Amino acid sequence: MKKKLVAVAVGLMMTATGCAERTSQAAPAVEVQAGLTQSQLNQLSATLDVKYRLLSNFPEQCSGDGAGERCFAAQIELTPAADFDDNTWSIYFSQMRPVQQVLSQQFAIERVKGDLHKITPTEQFAGFKAGEKVTIDFIGQSWQLSEIDAMPNYYITAGELSPAVIKSTQVSIDSETGMEVRPYVVDFDDELNHYKRSKSDQLQWAKSDVLFAANQTIEHDSAQVVDAIIPTPLSQVVSSTDQAVDLNAGIKVILNGVKASSVDAALNRLARIGVAQSNSGLPTLLELDKTITGEGAYELTIGADRIVINANSDAGFSYGLASLTSLVDVKSKKVNAMKVVDAPRYDFRGMHVDVARNFHSKAFILDLLDQMAAYKLNKLHLHMADDEGWRLEIEGLPELTDIGGQRCHDLAENNCLLPQLGSGPSTDTQVNGYYSKADYIEILQYAGARQIEVIPSMDMPGHSRAAIISMEARYRKLMAQGLEQQANEYRLTDPLDTTVYSSVQYYDDNTINVCMESSFHFVDKVIDEIANLHEQAGQPLKIYHIGADETAGAWLESPLCKAFIANNDQGVTSVDELGAYFIERLSNLIASKGILAAGWSDGMSHTRPEKMAKNNQSNIWDVVAHGGHKRAHQQANLGWDAVLGNPEVLYFDFPYVNDPKEHGYYWASRGTDERTLHSFMPDNLPANAEQWTDIEGKPFEADDRVTKDDQGKLVSGPLKQGVKFAGLQGQIWSETLRSDELVEYMIYPRLLVLAERAWHKASWEVPYNYEGAVYNQQTGTFTNEMRAAQSKQWGELANTLGQKELVKLDLAGIDYRVPTVxxxxxxxxxxxxxxxxxxxxxxxxxxxxxxxxxxxxxxxxxxxxxxxxxxxxxxxxxxxxx
Structure with a gap:
């Protein structure tokens, strides 16, 4: 698949356990004088040793020990290899939780933009002495609970010299595990000070004994694996186990009019595990059967003399072959005779991938599509524009990718966006890049051949900094040419807006101004160009995801917005309604093109339903432990397609287990392993309160009864009779994921369990109560019998993954997570x-x-x-x- 690159920082060597040790062949100390040259700056960057050390999440500067108004104490330690008295340098680094206070007199830290910070020497700076450590102590906002919080690629600048990455802050790749190693991070090893979110935090660190206790319910059982299919089919009747059907000679496919192109991908996967097409192989008949209804439904009959797949759609035939592939053991190439009758639980079975924060290659996307098809997932939500990057070439707007597709050290942002997320000063890194029009068409066609729909997403009006900066660069260029009308055509910000605001990622300039017609002209242009690419690929654009995120406080001091509110005929009476107006207008604009508009549930909740298009999709990303079922029910009750993406089980960028060395963000969960995902009861969100705990390991309660405010207005309540969710979607956000291999580590094998939950409704799930109910760990709706059945099915799935399915991922070159023991x-x-x-x-x-x-x-x-x-x-x- 992809080549594994092993990047070893200068002066470091990797040990067998992935730790970093200082070598005896360090670069020679060179005394650096004031008035730096480029070679001296480069020498300093190559030899300066940097260590990042978390001191405590409970420093005396914090007010209280709970989750609110929190801060942490940390330290950056610098050890030079040479005497160094120059004070004209600056060190830039990414700090995702802003520095609030610097406690060291010799240094200042300034936040530049977003997570980009700058260290500069103060007048008290006494210079560096060779081999002598100096420390920069500081207080940061919120808390740090994971070693991934310490972003890599610090770089040093001085005047007009080219910036140089400090080599000791580069990540290395452990050749045995394929995991990133951060030699500059001092171990987070103090459970109270380094891994407690509050002093009442009950979450257990997933050390070896904790994992041992958790795994004791899983017994090794090879018999469970033989006839197992992932995802579990609707019905499966094994007719013979005495004499298995041997597929070592391959299969002879008889298409009977079914298009070869619609099943080629499924047949290629069979061939990859050793069951190829052959004239001497077992006859395998594809039979069109119009009595089988439902997209993706199929029947698979395996006999001693033939295999028959009956279906009424391309997806059905592909899924029948996928089930055959799941049955095959790669060693024996044998399967039992049986009949499988199958159909999906949800029509929407999706995977979301963020390539905006950090870019991920076309090859990675194609590999992902292969595995999605293998496990019967059918929607790829491709998030291609956010604050940190724009990743799709748009005809007529080259600035979006020329500038918005790159991050580098250009403080004026004329040629690229500012570095973020530890991307470093150069454009020549794998986190930069974009899909050309040809790339995107190839992705669409590859997806179409696997019965997967691609849903493009360019986030707006918030999370739009890459677009805004790119269009400002376009504006300046055209104004310099005297082309004022063209310059303003796609401008996205009011230059006279003095509003001071901050987004969740600490940007103060990332929100499209929704009072400007040029903003809507821009969106219209982008959607039309993307739709055109879909047409060229032969895959019409059906769903377009606008994001719909808002930024609280934006537009307050925009003269254009004040004028718009005073004079509009859209019913907008205050600045608080502008976000809703934007989403409502786009919903109708998109619907007029015959496309379904989609958005994230928070932004969609601010709209006036009567002003929205009739049909919309809402992606629910609300945390169940925080009452997330309420918004999910409210938006499903509007008749919208509510797709569940609840973070504590469906955000695959969260850590697998509770351990500060695990990769991933952790704002809603610090440990989402495959067993937890398997336990998800999506049709009854509040009932999960009977089996889950919150981010601190504490029980919570979910009240699904009708609740009204003092005026008798409905605040929340149960689903209306018969209303159901449209489906499930796994999410990958890429803030902390810099490589394709690391994204695969986070996605797999969770993707297989996502497929299980999206395709198969388990018998142990608590039926939904349309009257409304209260759920907690004492209410007992999730009975002991249900729990036992859940545990039994998990054991079967775990055995199937360990004994049969993971090796198939290996054969496909997928870098799944090898679990801790x-x-x-x-x-x-x-x-x-x-x-x-x-x-x-x-x-x-x-x-x-x-x-x-x-x-x-x-x-x-x-x-x-x-x-x-x-x-x-x-x-x-x-x-x-x-």
């Missing part, structure tokens, strides 16, 4: 277990050689454990047995 030592004996029975486990004592774990074994000293991927190549992250 549960382990304990009792009376000198080591015991281990794993979330996926079938994967190999290794252990070592006192840093010795790794040995395969096969049974409890006597150990002494420090013991470490790790898992091995299904193909016995990649390794999982090492844990010390505590």
């Amino acid at each position: 549960g382990a304990k030592i009792e009376q000198g004996m080591l015991y281990t277990n794993i979330i996926y029975p079938g994967l190999s486990i290794e252990y070592r004592a006192n840093g010795g050689d790794w040995q395969k774990f096969t049974a409890p074994v006597a150990v002494t000293g420090q013991v470490e454990v790790r898992a091995i991927a299904a193909d016995n190549q990649r390794k999982g992250r090492t844990l010390v047995v505590n």
